[in-house]
Amino acid sequence: MKEIDLKNYAKRNQYEWFHTFPDPTYGFDVDIDVTEVVKITKARKESFFPAFLYLLTLGVNQIKEMRLREVDGHVYLYDVIHPTFTVMNDEGIYQNAGVKMTSDYSSFYKAVREKIDQIKHLKASAELDRDPLCHAADVIFATCIPILSIKGMRHPTPAYNYDSMSVPRILWDKYHQDKDGTYHLTLNITVSHTLVDGFPLANCFNAIKTLCLNANQYII
Numbered sequence: 001m002k003e004i005d006l007k008n009y010a011k012r013n014q015y016e017w018f019h020t021f022p023d024p025t026y027g028f029d030v031d032i033d034v035t036e037v038v039k040i041t042k043a044r045k046e047s048f049f050p051a052f053l054y055l056l057t058l059g060v061n062q063i064k065e066m067r068l069r070e071v072d073g074h075v076y077l078y079d080v081i082h083p084t085f086t087v088m089n090d091e092g093i094y095q096n097a098g099v100k101m102t103s104d105y106s107s108f109y110k111a112v113r114e115k116i117d118q119i120k121h122l123k124a125s126a127e128l129d130r131d132p133l134c135h136a137a138d139v140i141f142a143t144c145i146p147i148l149s150i151k152g153m154r155h156p157t158p159a160y161n162y163d164s165m166s167v168p169r170i171l172w173d174k175y176h177q178d179k180d181g182t183y184h185l186t187l188n189i190t191v192s193h194t195l196v197d198g199f200p201l202a203n204c205f206n207a208i209k210t211l212c213l214n215a216n217q218y219i220i
Helices: 012-018 035-044 048-062 105-120 198-213
Strands: 025-033 068-071 074-077 082-088 094-098 139-145 169-173 183-192
Touching: 025 169, 025 198, 035 048, 035 183, 035 198, 048 082, 048 105, 048 139, 048 169, 048 198, 082 105, 094 105, 094 139, 183 198
Parallel strands: 082 139, 139 169
Antiparallel strands: 025 183, 068 074, 082 094, 169 183
């Protein structure tokens, strides 16, 4: 992790301008071909969620701007970003959890499955975040809607809370099969324009697309 010198930051004009907005967040809704991910997980009888979350987090980590976070008026570039995600418990109530990112897919998959199994059996309480990682800056907020196909969505964001808004909010829907036999889903990534402009956000989507198309090289 290193702190960005905002006085000499190349994109300081963007940072300062969008910092005047109560809510500088924006996002894209992009079609992702997940055919290979679906085929691999079905063949192994594994869960799709951890596999896609792994590839998604790999893609996020490839883009420098996606690893920038604001903390108390300072901007930091983190070495590794970790995923946090929602888990619906046995009562039908969502709670937040997270795992550390690792390059080893098997370890990551196991950690996500164990965390989901742990959280879904917890009784709902006043505490929404059921994992300390949820309070860290070097994370993404991820969730999915596995029972509905969507065209787009908008995340709720806390106005003027630039620290929170600097954390990317990510959602994907239920994957579906097209007439040609391929599987697709809609992926939304919402970021703060203070730190992430359209070019690196597009690069992030393209990185995730490439990882999914070549999933057999990564989820091994």
